[in-house]
Amino acid sequence: MENTQTSSVAAGAALAQPEVRIAEGVVRGRWRPTTGGKGNPQSAAFLGIPFAEAPVGELRFAAPVPKAPWEGVFDAAEFGATAQRGDPGVTLIPEPSVEGESTLNVNVYTPLVPADGTGDAAGMPVLVYIHGGGYFAGSPASPWYDGRNFNRDGVVTVTISYRLGFDGFGWIEDAPSNRGVRDWLLALDWVQRNIAAFGGDPGRVTIAGQSAGGGAVMTLLGMEKAQHLFHGVYAISGALADVSAARSEEFGRRLAAELGVAPTREGLGVLSEERILEAQKKLTAFDGGDMSDIVEKGLPLGPSVDGDLILRPTPESFRAGVGSDKPLVLGATDDEFTMATADAGRAMALVPKGILLGKLGVPKEARRPYLAANADVLAKGKARLARRVLTDRMFRVAILRVVADRGAAPTWVYRFSWPSGTFGFAEHCLDVPFFFDCLDGPAMVPLAGPNPPQTLADEVHEAAVAFIVGGDPGWSRYDAATGIARVYDTPSRDVADAYASVRPLLTTGR
Incomplete structure (x- = not known):
């Protein structure tokens, strides 16, 4: 430009x-x-x-x-x-x-x-x-x-x-x-x-x-x-926190107890940065257990609904019209957390599909339609299916809910689907160097492979520039009737109901 x-x-x-x-x-x-x-x-x-x-x-x-x-x-x-x-x-x-x-x-x-x-x-x-x-x-x-x-x-x-x-x-x-x-x-x-x-x-x-x-x-x-x-x-790939005030306080008291101090500025202030970081890592470490718990509760550290700065959970604010005058572009990669269970493929092969989906928090009534909508993913194995469920529940379901919550507010949706030359799928973080148009930057091969397409970077970056300059990225706004989203791939295209494979999960609660 x-x-x-x-x-x-x-x-x-x-x-x-x-x-x-x-x-x-x-x-x-x-x-x-x-x-x-x-x-x-x-x-x-x-x-x-x-x-x-x-x-x-x-x-x-x-x-x-x-x-x-x-x-x-x-x-x-x-x-x-x-x-x-x-x-x-x-x-x-x-x-x-x-x-x-x-x-x-x-x-x-x-x-x-x-x-x-x-x-x-x-x-x-x-x-x-x-x-x-x-x-x-x-x-x-x-x-x-x-x-x-x-x-x-x-x-x-x-x-x-x-x-x-x-x-x-x-x-x-x-x-x-x-x-x-x-x-x-x-x-x-x-x-x-x-x-x-x-x-x-x-x-x-x-x-x-x-x-x-x-x-x-x-x-x-x-x-x-x-x-x-x-x-x-x-x-x-936005990951809202919206930590409840009660959960935030519970974690703060637990961390202070772990360190043997009062949960006050004076008590915590005498501790080194290193000691607090050690306790934080211990109390937030994932033990390899139920990933569904993380999906449901999120992390305990992040923006909290404190009644001061953040008056209510963000989706409620959207439904109340906050920010509705501002244009929004949002989207995610197709496989944000496909690496999250990279070592569990052999074990997952022995787990029946229904039980696997249940462990990942998919309600019984949604399992059959979800499997039907994601037959192409299931064909690649149960581990790949499990990782797609995590991606959908942590990121892609939220996209559909945000656009619904914003109603008629100007909103555009995309998917980043180009598969990394390293991993063979569109993993978390892959779209960032395309957004900044920095494919010639360092450490690119581990994420994107040896020859990421510059033409795709041109498309992603130019759409971002168009939005920043003029408030419109260059494709149709998302609406419930068509569900049109830009799908970034080689070639890129605009697709109706581009998040159709996610819809069965909307039967879950907020």
């Missing part, structure tokens, strides 16, 4: 190390080339800009505090500290951890830095991306989240860091709830105040995320207090 800002980019490029003045002070970034040979040839990266004070000491379990102004120039050439520590071993996306205390920071990528560094009236649309990782892992420092090719196509891009796990989402008796959510809100407020200095339009902000990040943007879409901070939502 061509952009008319190239002459302005050339003026900004005269600064070998571009500088921009924001509300807190001056930041210095660096230029890099875009790829793909079209649109803006350069992208300026401003990395690790703090939007809040470091959440340490008295601020550790507090609401985020806006960053105070600084003197001189903040060097934004390297990624800031991440809330993720060490190697969590939970993602197919390369998401490095960066040591340090100032973990609440943003990375800004822009094709346009005005020569005087004081801002510009260009008003390009803005993408704000929230990383995934189950609300306890993940990092905005991934090379896959580099916004250079969104910059190429005229979109300013921001990625944000936020507190994870217990520090971000754990219940503490005398601490503010949903601290990670409050981090999202302050980061989005920072965008509203500062993005014009990078050539962005604060009145044209699309929030996007994948997995837990996809759940995050849907949580924000259902929050009354967040509505002024964004104008569109793109949810990739």
Whole structure:
């Protein structure tokens, strides 16, 4: 997608190390080339800009505090500290951890830095991306989240860091709830105040995320207090948490008891980050038992229905019309969790189909129609069927419910069906490098195979750009009568009732 800002980019490029003045002070970034040979040839990266004070000491379990102004120039050439520590071993996306205390920071990528560094009236649309990782892992420092090719196509891009796990989402008796959510809100407020200095339009902000990040943007879409901070939502494999207040408190008390302290800021504050992480990992570890329990209850750490920021479960907010004025794109890969039971194929072959579906939480009346609708999957074996059930119950059923809950609100649905050259199916995370158009990035072969199709990346990325720029990704809105969704594959196509194989599971409760 061509952009008319190239002459302005050339003026900004005269600064070998571009500088921009924001509300807190001056930041210095660096230029890099875009790829793909079209649109803006350069992208300026401003990395690790703090939007809040470091959440340490008295601020550790507090609401985020806006960053105070600084003197001189903040060097934004390297990624800031991440809330993720060490190697969590939970993602197919390369998401490095960066040591340090100032973990609440943003990375800004822009094709346009005005020569005087004081801002510009260009008003390009803005993408704000929230990383995934189950609300306890993940990092905005991934090379896959580099916004250079969104910059190429005229979109300013921001990625944000936020507190994870217990520090971000754990219940503490005398601490503010949903601290990670409050981090999202302050980061989005920072965008509203500062993005014009990078050539962005604060009145044209699309929030996007994948997995837990996809759940995050849907949580924000259902929050009354967040509505002024964004104008569109793109949810990739969104995993809503909506942890109940009772469950959140129960887990917080259990973790404090495990550590032998009171469930208060004072009690937990004397413990090292490492000790709390050890207890968190112990209490959330999956023992290989009933996956259906995880599907039904979700993880205990994530956005909770606290009656303050999150007034009610997100589906209820959608049904009440919250966020109905905002366009939404949402979808999932066909086999999000096909690797979840990768070692259980031989054992599952001995389990009768009905019993297997029952263990995975499929009600008796839905089993026969579900098997009929998924005969192609069953033909590949019971293990593959079980993994598809997990995918459907954790991700794809939610898509149909979200569009139903939003009623006539502008909503578009997709499926990502292209099978990875490594795994032979469309697994969790596979669509992310297509969204960012970064198939030339590192660690691609383990996820996608040696020759992922650039033509498909062009399609996925260009549709995302079209949505961010104009509020329409380029195919028909989803409606109950036709159920049309874009199916990304080679070739891609628009398919009526594209989620028909999931419908038998709608007989289950919410």
